[in-house]
Amino acid sequence: MNRINYQLRQILFKITYRKKEYVMYIISFYLGLLLPAFCLANIRSVDQVIHFTTFENMDRAVQIDWFSDDFLDMKIEGAKNVSVSGYYEEDFAEWGHQYVPVKGIDECYMYPFPKIKGRMFKNYELKEGKKICLLNQKYAEKYSYKEGDLVSIHNTDFEIIGFVKDKIYPGILIPYSAMKEVYQSGNGIQFTGMILAGSREDKENIIQKATETILDKDPNAEVIEIKDGEELYEMSQATKVKWRALRGAVAVVSILFFLLNEGIVLMEKVKKEQQLFYRSLFWCFLYDSVGLYTEQLTEIVIRLFGKLFFVVKKVIANAERHLHS
Incomplete structure (x- = not known):
């Protein structure tokens, strides 16, 4: 349970610290996803309206x-x-x-x-x-x-x-x-x-x-309006052209939001890669540093043990001489 609470606190802290990036990511993701769907749905509705309000x-x-x-x-x-x-x-x-x-x-x-x-x-x-x-x-x-x-x-x-x-x-x-x-x-x-x-x-x-x-x-009787059929047809075709233009504009905007979304994701990946690179660089430097001094440290230790052995040997020899005398 403590581990879950810790993870939740870490997530909340991360969201709070980087809320602008998350907000931009959510906005770009959903707009890039919903705009094309909205556009296609409206285009189909317009096509249906034009079909059912025109005739031969x-x-x-x-x-x-x-x-x-x-x-x-x-x-x-x-x-x-x-x-x-x-x-x-x-x-x-x-x-x-x-x-x-x-x-x-x-x-x-x-x-x-x-x-x-x-x-x-x-x-x-x-x-x-x-x-x-x-x-x-x-x-x-x-x-x-x-x-x-x-x-x-x-x-x-x-x-x-x-x-x-x-x-x-x-x-x-x-x-x-x-x-x-x-x-x-x-x-x-x-x-x-x-x-x-x-x-x-x-x-x-x-x-x-x-x-x-x-x-x-x-x-x-009150005559409300008189419309020419040719005018009605041209109006329906003009409406279709406008909606097609709008569909194209929405497609462009959707692509831009998609690119923005992908850019945010790529930036996040680049940051993670940089962190991994710096960590790897640190550990490599530490490993290389230890490797460079390992041989010298070994030689120093051997010399210390050699001097210690010589001192101990000399002390033992002096003790034996005192005993014989």
């Missing part, structure tokens, strides 16, 4: 966002494809009055979906407005939902047919037709219309017609 022929698309109390079946003359989705923050009393995003999508939804545990909506289910839903995985794990369970959305039961793991869809996905039936009107839904024009030249005309259609249906 996006340069010919127009996105319109608006608030309204009325649901709209948008039909635009000259549009190749039209998709309308609704978004609402629902208060879930059974989840502790937590506000969860509910999104309704139709059969023309253009964005790609992530991997789903279970199954995806079928086109006829989206058209007919079946009371089914896709639940985000985090809510399923937190409240112990499984496939086939019912979840109450705005006082209506929806059957869970699958689970979405991606952060792009953080709440619950339901058919747009079912959302229209459940929420009806007066709830202030945020709508998004994605309109695919036949050509780039038709987009201006499409925007005007879409805006007129919305305001004709609901004069009190």
